Amino acid sequence: MWQSLATAMCLVLVIEGLMPFLAPGRWKRMLTGITQISDSQLRIIGLCSMVIGTLFLYLVR
Numbered sequence: 001m002w003q004s005l006a007t008a009m010c011l012v013l014v015i016e017g018l019m020p021f022l023a024p025g026r027w028k029r030m031l032t033g034i035t036q037i038s039d040s041q042l043r044i045i046g047l048c049s050m051v052i053g054t055l056f057l058y059l060v061r
Helices: 002-022 024-034 039-060
Strands: none
16 A cells, blocks of 8 residues: 555656646746635635546546
8 A cells, every 4th residue: 555655646746747847937837827816716726636636546446
């Protein structure tokens, strides 16, 4: 189980690193745009992301 969790965390780091590596300027603009979003909207986006990720994980496994 710990190996699977570590593997998942490593993949998250790889995926998170793609945008700053491929398009650093666009990534910076995106981050400044996120500051314009309200906390409630950001929570909804986070919730949707978690639900979609859970559904994909269910489909894959």
